[in-house]
Amino acid sequence: MNAYSNAIETFDLSRHFGSFTAVDNINFYVPKGEIFGLLGPNGAGKTTTIRMLCGIIRPSAGNASVLGFDIRKDAEEIKKNIGYMSQKFSLYDDLTAIENLNFYASIYGVPRSDRSKRIQNLIDQSGLRGVEKELTSSLSGAWRQRLALACAIAHKPPMLFLDEATAGVDPLSRREFWDLIYEMASEGISILATTHYMDEAEYCNTIGMMYQAQMIALASPDTLKDSMPGVLVQITCDQPLRAQEISDQIPGVMDAAIHGVRLHVTLKDEKQVNNLTSALQTAGIQVTEIETILPSLEDVFINMVESRLKANPQDSFGG
Ligand SMILES: Nc1ncnc2c1ncn2[C@@H]1O[C@H](COP(=O)(O)OP(=O)(O)OP(=O)(O)O)[C@@H](O)[C@H]1O
Ligand SMILES: [Mg+2]
The missing domain is CATH 3.40.50.300 (P-loop containing nucleotide triphosphate hydrolases)
Known part of the structure; x- marks a missing residue:
């Protein structure tokens, strides 16, 4: 050998x-x-x-x-x-x-x-x-x-x-x-x-x-997670899809993605959590839980692909 x-x-x-x-x-x-x-x-x-x-x-x-x-x-x-x-x-x-x-x-x-x-x-x-x-x-x-x-x-x-x-x-x-x-x-x-x-x-x-x-x-894996920008919050609510649409409109939200029955929202910093909570409440969404979590590799992966798509919007997923 x-x-x-x-x-x-x-x-x-x-x-x-x-x-x-x-x-x-x-x-x-x-x-x-x-x-x-x-x-x-x-x-x-x-x-x-x-x-x-x-x-x-x-x-x-x-x-x-x-x-x-x-x-x-x-x-x-x-x-x-x-x-x-x-x-x-x-x-x-x-x-x-x-x-x-x-x-x-x-x-x-x-x-x-x-x-x-x-x-x-x-x-x-x-x-x-x-x-x-x-x-x-x-x-x-x-x-x-x-x-x-x-x-x-x-x-x-x-x-x-x-x-x-x-x-x-x-x-x-x-x-x-x-x-x-x-x-x-x-x-x-x-x-x-x-x-x-x-x-x-x-x-x-x-x-x-x-x-x-x-x-x-x-x-x-740890370095990848540490490299995720912003703060990740997990939201448990009654209408995750709608909550995602609303979150996407809020300044300070970098990304919002559905994970099973929950929503993961990446915020620029912790200060944005209150904005997010009140926007969801105003829209009549019942939020049962909102907590800051450590990103999973799935979050990291989605984040990387989406930032790439934002940089090169002509690329489409899976193409
Ligand atoms: N022999 C081949 N001729 C033409 N295109 C090919 C050939 N083999 C693979 N490809 C194309 O190359 C790309 C990469 O394929 P590949 O099988 O390496 O992907 P993968 O990452 O293993 O995907 P998966 O997770 O589905 O297994 C695909 O678009 C596939 O269609
Ligand atoms: Mg393969």
């Missing part, structure tokens, strides 16, 4: 499909043993980035290294040394869990003499003990996810790519899945994960937010 200090380094990495730019000059690095989260709306360019880093597609411009290997020159070395798991990871339904592990261990080149021991380790490590002899078709989504992870790391890769690996899995199982990921990182495995679940993003050492092919923010 190459000597490397950063598991991933990218240099103005770009990918075009015809005249369309899917990834636009992105630069980031992932130190060895860290978990890097790539966030962004549908079509932002996350999977395309991963596919370039895994050596599946070539960059149109720029370059990157993974585990010290050049993605343009050493794609085959990279493929051998990484694990990759997506939502669509193929498990063979007509095989048992242990047969799937055996299959992947063999295609990933685990020597026959080590295979049985390695598979027993994987079963224990991923908490699959007890279901290893069950047919894969009979396993629930959460078990399948664990099995897919175990298959993806059968060859002990030092770098793991997770592309929406937990999509559609319940919150408790997602948490347990991330406990496994954390354990792997603590053993020195480097991880790049994409997710649409903001709670999962909290597990990452560094987050890269992608929007319309560009990296619009790159920092730790």
Whole structure:
């Protein structure tokens, strides 16, 4: 294996499909043993980035290294040394869990003499003990996810790519899945994960937010939250949509966004809270609670995208 200090380094990495730019000059690095989260709306360019880093597609411009290997020159070395798991990871339904592990261990080149021991380790490590002899078709989504992870790391890769690996899995199982990921990182495995679940993003050492092919923010979850301008208040009321419209009209309101049944309003400073409360009351909105809260990553993301849209109004969401 190459000597490397950063598991991933990218240099103005770009990918075009015809005249369309899917990834636009992105630069980031992932130190060895860290978990890097790539966030962004549908079509932002996350999977395309991963596919370039895994050596599946070539960059149109720029370059990157993974585990010290050049993605343009050493794609085959990279493929051998990484694990990759997506939502669509193929498990063979007509095989048992242990047969799937055996299959992947063999295609990933685990020597026959080590295979049985390695598979027993994987079963224990991923908490699959007890279901290893069950047919894969009979396993629930959460078990399948664990099995897919175990298959993806059968060859002990030092770098793991997770592309929406937990999509559609319940919150408790997602948490347990991330406990496994954390354990792997603590053993020195480097991880790049994409997710649409903001709670999962909290597990990452560094987050890269992608929007319309560009990296619009790159920092730790806490730094991103600290960088949010203004004061965030959460409002519980009877007509959140109308409250949002009204809030948008008030000077001193930087942003108002619906979060489930509540409204999150970003104010220039704390002094604006009274203005906001009285405007809502005047409009006949029943406010049950109004409180200052710490921003979540979702708030940060919405805020970043909206400030970008304000700066470039010709861009539209998801375009
Ligand atoms: N092979 C391809 N040919 C043409 N366009 C492509 C190709 N692959 C991806 N794209 C386009 O590139 C853009 C980025 O796609 P990508 O799959 O990387 O997004 P993503 O961030 O992974 O989105 P999602 O969250 O939906 O998975 C999309 O507009 C997509 O349609
Ligand atoms: Mg994707």
